[in-house]
Amino acid sequence: MELNADFSQRVVVHGDETEWLTSPIQGISRRMLDRIGDEVARATTIVRYDEKSQFSPHVHTGGEEFIVLEGVFQDEHGDFPVGSYIRNPPESSHTPGSEAGCVIFVKLWQFDPSDRTHVRLQFDKMEALADPDRPGVSVTPLYKDERENVRIETWDAGAEVDVASENGAEILVLEGGFEESGDRLRPQSWLRSPIGGRVHAKAGPSGARVWIKSGHLRFVEPPKVA
Numbered sequence: 001m002e003l004n005a006d007f008s009q010r011v012v013v014h015g016d017e018t019e020w021l022t023s024p025i026q027g028i029s030r031r032m033l034d035r036i037g038d039e040v041a042r043a044t045t046i047v048r049y050d051e052k053s054q055f056s057p058h059v060h061t062g063g064e065e066f067i068v069l070e071g072v073f074q075d076e077h078g079d080f081p082v083g084s085y086i087r088n089p090p091e092s093s094h095t096p097g098s099e100a101g102c103v104i105f106v107k108l109w110q111f112d113p114s115d116r117t118h119v120r121l122q123f124d125k126m127e128a129l130a131d132p133d134r135p136g137v138s139v140t141p142l143y144k145d146e147r148e149n150v151r152i153e154t155w156d157a158g159a160e161v162d163v164a165s166e167n168g169a170e171i172l173v174l175e176g177g178f179e180e181s182g183d184r185l186r187p188q189s190w191l192r193s194p195i196g197g198r199v200h201a202k203a204g205p206s207g208a209r210v211w212i213k214s215g216h217l218r219f220v221e222p223p224k225v226a
Contacts, residue, residue, distance in 0.1 A: 001041070004034035006221050010181070015046050015188030029100070033190050042109040044170070044223070046188060049073070049104075054097030063111030064088040065150075067123075067211055069188065070173070071102030083124030085142050085150075089115045096159070101208030103206025105172055105188075110216065112147060119143055121153050135202070144166050149218035155203035163199035168192070171199070176208035192217075212218055 004011045013033050020029040024039065027050035035043045046069070066073075068084040075094040080086060088094065090111050117212070121142060128138035136159030140152040155161050155178065161168055170192050177186040178201040184193060193199050195217050201208075 001033055001036050005036050006191070007192075007217055008195060010197055011190075011192040012183045012185065014186065015190065016186070018046075020048060023047075025053070025055055027051075028055065033194065037109075040109075041182045044107050044190070044192075045105075047104050047106055049096075049102050050097040051101045052097075052099055053101070055095065057093060057095040059091060059093040060088050060108070061090060062109030062113075063090045063092070063115060064106060064108055064177045064201065065110065066104045066106035067172075069103045069105055071098060071100055073102045073104055074098055076111075077120070080120070081122070082221055083122050085121045085123055087117065087119035089117055091116070092118065103174060105190075105211070110219075112145075112219075117176075128152070128154055134161060135159065147219055148213055150211075150213045153210050153212055155201070155208040157203060157205050157207045159203045159207070161201045161203065163193075163212060164214055165193040165197045165199045166195070167215045168195045168197070169199060169214040171201075171214060172211045174209045174211060176206045177203060177204040178210075179204070190194065 019032040022029050028047045031046040033044040035041050054226040065087045068080050068082050073080045075096045123140050126140050128140045131137040131139050136156035138154045138222045173185050173187050180201040
């Protein structure tokens with residue numbers, strides 16, 4: 001399966017307009033944003049867990065990164081409420097589920113194969129730092145290495161914001177909204193800007209809180225299936 005698999009193109013997907021598709025696991029459904037592959041895939045997805053739903057134990061051969069948008073995500077490593085950011089590196093394993101139900105935004109098979117760094121943060125409890133070079137912008141760093149920069153940004157109402165995207169960028173709206181290149185993005189809207197693209201956004205009247213990953217589109221490869 002290929003969905004939004006041309007990474008030279010700008011893409012906007014509104015989560016609330018995207019159909020929930022059933023997964024092979026009962027009680028778990030997905031809104032697919034981009035995908036290369038079938039059940040083993042390089043994928044960006046919004047995933048919904050119904051109450052008391054659970055995946056079987058599995059290994060993330062290509063790594064998994066996610067943020068919790070609604071409810072509480074659970075596995076043997078803990079309970080992760082809204083505002084949690086998790087990186088499970090390649091070869092890590094877990095048994096994910098949710099007693100009360102939850103919604104997560106998840107990216108699969110997008111790690112350096114040698115990465116073994118676990119990250120478990122609750123960004124709602126972290127301090128946001130004003131960006132001295134961009135008025136009206138505060139930044140909560142989540143993860144940074146030579147491949148990518150992941151953070152939460154808060155934009156004041158009406159702020160005009162440039163997002164560095166020379167090597168590609170993705171933005172997911174968590175709260176509020178913004179306009180960019182004629183599109184109006186709202187909670188669970190997702191924007192992917194290609195390498196060489198330019199993101200110039202204007203926050204809406206209530207401002208915006210967004211998750212951003214940048215620099216990573218230099219490393220787009222489909223998963224290697226044995």
